[in-house]
């Protein structure tokens with residue numbers, strides 16, 4: 001008998017009377033199943049008894065067929081034993097193989113049973129798996145493919161607005177989106193931008209439409225939808241939110257914090273605030289950077305000013321990292337988010353991971369009034385998103401719209417739910433297309449895998465052993481003629497040692513970027529890398545996300561990344577904005593299979609194998625050994641200094 005009965009989830013959970021009914025039904029179904037099994041066992045017994053006669057009939061009819069050995073045990077036919085004939089037994093006697101075929105088509109007597117006369121008596125009835133029922137029975141011998149659990153996504157995730165992904169072909173000229181303010185168009189042209197990238201062409205008009213009536217309610221008086229944007233690395237997501245946010249706030253009269261942009265790292269926040277500064281330069285709008293790079297008091301001075309009758313806000317747009325923002329919410333007198341119109345969450349998947357810092361509830365609490373009685377004198381009341389009613393629509397409101405951006409935006413509704421999105425809308429370069437399923441229904445399938453990669457990026461992997469890894473990287477670094485390369489390791493210790501080794505090896509200007517160093521030093525290193533003074537930057541994943549350095553031609557994963565998302569962001573530091581680039585990953589033999597499968601499932605183009613023959617590595621060995629002993633000396637020295 002089968003040991004377990006697995007009831008698979010079939011749809012929304014039954015509750016209340018439905019559930020009671022289902023439970024009552026389950027009892028009667030179990031009884032019916034038992035009766036059916038018993039009757040099948042009886043029938044099989046009878047069939048076995050009939051088989052010798054049937055076999056004899058068949059061997060005499062079919063020439064050339066091997067005679068079956070007669071059964072040792074003499075059997076008495078059902079009729080002779082005084083038992084009534086079953087319909088199956090009658091058919092078997094009458095028609096031999098035809099009878100089997102018929103039996104196969106019958107739910108009560110499937111093929112497997114009649115085709116295995118030698119089965120021992122204790123064999124479980126395979127027919128169980130054929131029985132209709134809500135579940136699947138384990139323990140039957142018949143091998144059948146387990147039904148694949150289908151992923152059911154909310155409609156907004158399953159049906160995204162499609163964004164084209166080719167940033168070299170699918171460009172939209174600036175003049176084709178006349179909604180963008182002429183001053184901003186002028187700024188774009190001044191920066192050498194004559195066309196919008198596809199993600200910008202899709203998102204900018206959508207956001208401007210929401211903000212058409214200033215920063216009050218959206219079109220038609222409704223609260224605008226929150227937006228999620230998933231587009232490859234280097235596809236221009238930053239301008240996709242900078243332009244509409246600046247334009248929406250252009251005609252503000254009083255300065256209040258109306259846009260808050262959240263980023264996971266200081267460097268990234270600094271980069272985004274620079275872009276805001278460019279496009280707000282010729283406007284009265286002010287941008288404040290709140291990351292902890294400067295003392296709290298200095299940042300406070302850039303946010304609020306004490307006046308005779310209270311506080312004056314000094315920033316319209318705040319670009320922040322979570323920890324420091326919470327510090328200001330708690331400690332900066334007069335810092336208010338009550339007029340917040342846009343909450344931009346860049347690198348949204350990473351920011352969701354940092355939700356344990358509870359920055360979002362703090363922001364929402366600061367932005368929306370608490371439950372107490374509303375201030376009757378306030379010009380604009382704001383409520384948490386709710387159903388639209390005549391009462392809720394009669395007062396003008398300033399909506400708080402959330403905008404999420406990432407190259408690896410999660411599709412996990414549970415994770416996204418933490419953000420409390422309001423009627424969200426997804427813009428994505430990944431097409432969910434519909435393919436027919438067996439039963440004639442349709443299901444959503446992503447033909448390309450989880451993520452999209454920049455078109456100009458070529459992926460390679462270098463098979464190597466643990467001992468040949470340093471030589472392999474030296475060969476890549478010395479042998480390739482590049483102006484800027486980024487090399488990633490999985491820890492800051494690895495970064496440091498590799499940096500010391502390559503520095504001792506020589507031949508390339510190298511630097512290190514990790515949390516080993518303070519923000520000031522890191523900023524300096526990044527600047528030198530941008531300026532081309534550093535050729536090779538050895539880094540932890542601190543630079544893997546969002547960092548936009550022009551002219552990075554090569555990304556090397558000295559340590560293979562553990563997660564697909566990490567790979568996407570690391571290699572995305574090259575081949576940005578339609579340029580080309582190369583990514584090399586050094587792989588140990590044991591890592592190859594898992595890593596390549598992970599990438600294939602993630603939608604990466606096939607990785608080209610880049611074998612480095614040992615004869616090319618051999619000449620590097622003497623220099624490498626020298627560098628190794630130099631590294632040892634430096635490490636000892638550092639340990640001594642640390643201990644002192």
Ligand SMILES: Nc1ncnc2c1ncn2[C@@H]1O[C@H](COP(=O)(O)OP(=O)(O)OP(=O)(O)O)[C@@H](O)[C@H]1O
Nearest residue numbers: 193195196197233234235236237238407546548577
């Ligand atoms: N329309 C455009 N025309 C030309 N260059 C552009 C355009 N839009 C953006 N860029 C440039 O493309 C580069 C990448 O843009 P951006 O940093 O916004 O990419 P991203 O999509 O945010 O990437 P990531 O996911 O890695 O953060 C930047 O150097 C930016 O100046």
